[in-house]
Amino acid sequence: MSTYKIVSDATISPPERSTYRHGDLRRALLEAGIQLARAGGPDAVVLREATRRAGVVPNAAYRHFASRWELLQAVRSAALSALARRMEAELARVPRGASPADAARASLRAIGTAYLRFAQEETGLFHTAFAIPDETRGEPIPAKAGNSGRNPFQLLGDALDRLVDAGVLPPERRPGAEYLAWSAVRGLAMLLTEGPLRRLTSAERDAIGQRLLDMVEKGL
Amino acid sequence: MSTYKIVSDATISPPERSTYRHGDLRRALLEAGIQLARAGGPDAVVLREATRRAGVVPNAAYRHFASRWELLQAVRSAALSALARRMEAELARVPRGASPADAARASLRAIGTAYLRFAQEETGLFHTAFAIPDETRGEPIPAKAGNSGRNPFQLLGDALDRLVDAGVLPPERRPGAEYLAWSAVRGLAMLLTEGPLRRLTSAERDAIGQRLLDMVEKGL
DNA sequence: TGTACATCAGTGAACGCGCGTTCACTGATGTAC
DNA sequence: TGTACATCAGTGAACGCGCGTTCACTGATGTAC
Numbered sequence: 001m002s003t004y005k006i007v008s009d010a011t012i013s014p015p016e017r018s019t020y021r022h023g024d025l026r027r028a029l030l031e032a033g034i035q036l037a038r039a040g041g042p043d044a045v046v047l048r049e050a051t052r053r054a055g056v057v058p059n060a061a062y063r064h065f066a067s068r069w070e071l072l073q074a075v076r077s078a079a080l081s082a083l084a085r086r087m088e089a090e091l092a093r094v095p096r097g098a099s100p101a102d103a104a105r106a107s108l109r110a111i112g113t114a115y116l117r118f119a120q121e122e123t124g125l126f127h128t129a130f131a132i133p134d135e136t137r138g139e140p141i142p143a144k145a146g147n148s149g150r151n152p153f154q155l156l157g158d159a160l161d162r163l164v165d166a167g168v169l170p171p172e173r174r175p176g177a178e179y180l181a182w183s184a185v186r187g188l189a190m191l192l193t194e195g196p197l198r199r200l201t202s203a204e205r206d207a208i209g210q211r212l213l214d215m216v217e218k219g220l
Numbered sequence: 221m222s223t224y225k226i227v228s229d230a231t232i233s234p235p236e237r238s239t240y241r242h243g244d245l246r247r248a249l250l251e252a253g254i255q256l257a258r259a260g261g262p263d264a265v266v267l268r269e270a271t272r273r274a275g276v277v278p279n280a281a282y283r284h285f286a287s288r289w290e291l292l293q294a295v296r297s298a299a300l301s302a303l304a305r306r307m308e309a310e311l312a313r314v315p316r317g318a319s320p321a322d323a324a325r326a327s328l329r330a331i332g333t334a335y336l337r338f339a340q341e342e343t344g345l346f347h348t349a350f351a352i353p354d355e356t357r358g359e360p361i362p363a364k365a366g367n368s369g370r371n372p373f374q375l376l377g378d379a380l381d382r383l384v385d386a387g388v389l390p391p392e393r394r395p396g397a398e399y400l401a402w403s404a405v406r407g408l409a410m411l412l413t414e415g416p417l418r419r420l421t422s423a424e425r426d427a428i429g430q431r432l433l434d435m436v437e438k439g440l
Numbered sequence: 441t442g443t444a445c446a447t448c449a450g451t452g453a454a455c456g457c458g459c460g461t462t463c464a465c466t467g468a469t470g471t472a473c
Numbered sequence: 474t475g476t477a478c479a480t481c482a483g484t485g486a487a488c489g490c491g492c493g494t495t496c497a498c499t500g501a502t503g504t505a506c
Contacts, residue, residue: 060450135271180435219439280483
């Protein structure tokens with residue numbers, strides 16, 4: 001059930017290794033897991049395949065992860081980090097000279113834009129980050145942060161706070177606003193990646209993304 | 221990976237049957253498939269389990285469905301129908317005496333409310349309806365309609381058309397508006413069913429749902 | 441500087457699981473004469 | 474009204490698959506003396 005792009009396996013790093021010890025198997029497994037998630041989403045993060053790519057026997061993984069689930073959580077964490085970093089990069093492009101109100105609005109847009117781009121450019125990682133993999137089995141994992149130390153959801157909250165500080169968003173509308181904004185962008189990401197908007201050109205995608213962000217800005 | 225409610229299997233209809241012929245196996249398989257989807261989402265629609273519940277040998281299913289995929293599509297179709305019917309029921313409650321503008325607004329709200337309720341009350345069916353199951357293998361299936369003969373997406377379109385007719389929504393904003401509204405409601409449904417809003421009380425859920433619909437109405 | 445030994449990363453083999461699907465079949469039905 | 478036969482729904486047995494995980498092991502490393 002891989003809904004994502006099929007990637008040729010021909011270029012997969014061969015399991016060449018001369019030493020008995022691998023050296024950095026945990027990292028290798030994690031990286032393999034990330035590649036799998038990138039290409040096929042959470043279901044594609046398969047323990048045995050990760051060990052194959054690391055050039056190691058299947059059960060070797062258990063020296064570094066207690067179960068498949070733990071590997072998946074590590075991958076998920078990495079995906080969230082990657083998204084946070086994209087958001088930070090987009091935030092860094094907000095022009096300095098603007099008024100507080102404009103700057104705040106631009107920040108919110110930057111968050112939304114980064115989110116939508118990430119969903120489209122890294123669809124597999126995106127779905128891995130936000131598909132909840134059987135939560136009953138473990139505590140909620142602290143969402144991994146970007147360079148600023150803030151996770152994607154916190155970055156959104158920060159942007160909304162700036163809107164309030166700049167007088168653009170009435171304070172009484174602030175509580176819970178992240179969920180409204182998040183919903184809009186999350187839903188569009190679904191439509192764009194696995195829904196009816198899948199076949200749009202990238203210009204059309206950008207256009208509808210900006211319209212959606214307009215709606216959020218006006219409607220919040 | 222069933223993220224949904226676990227349902228006791230004790231009450232499952234036993235495979236009692238005296239005749240060699242089943243009589244209505246196709247229907248029985250479909251119904252079993254719907255129950256499976258209801259309880260566990262699309263991944264839970266497992267051919268062998270459906271035949272078990274129908275009291276029949278696994279390969280008997282192939283007299284009625286060419287593959288698991290076809291059964292899944294049939295289930296998906298039924299799920300879309302169920303949603304359409306909920307929307308129609310909610311639309312029927314829109315007060316008659318209101319002005320065209322108010323009636324149009326209420327129609328859009330009815331659509332959104334029905335969608336969000338369906339997502340929460342029939343989470344498994346909801347996810348089955350909107351998870352695209354490997355589209356590469358078949359043509360898009362015409363989304364099954366409700367009693368009015370219109371599918372959920374068309375019902376949303378109708379509501380938006382009424383907004384335009386009533387002068388509430390400027391005509392130039394009409395094209396593509398269904399995707400914006402759909403996104404918002406789709407995203408919130410994700411947050412409510414498998415995201416951070418999962419643990420909210422039903423009053424809180426309703427409240428945030430209505431806020432989201434406010435945002436859409438204002439922002440469109 | 442050299443040796444004994446504990447540590448523990450990776451191996452080898454195997455497990456049980458449940459799945460979708462194929463094959464050649466058997467048995468009840470309903471239609472043609 | 475009775476019988477022959479075609480149809481085809483459901484059976485029985487088996488397939489290959491890949492998965493996560495467990496067990497007892499072996500071999501390289503690095504530390505203590």
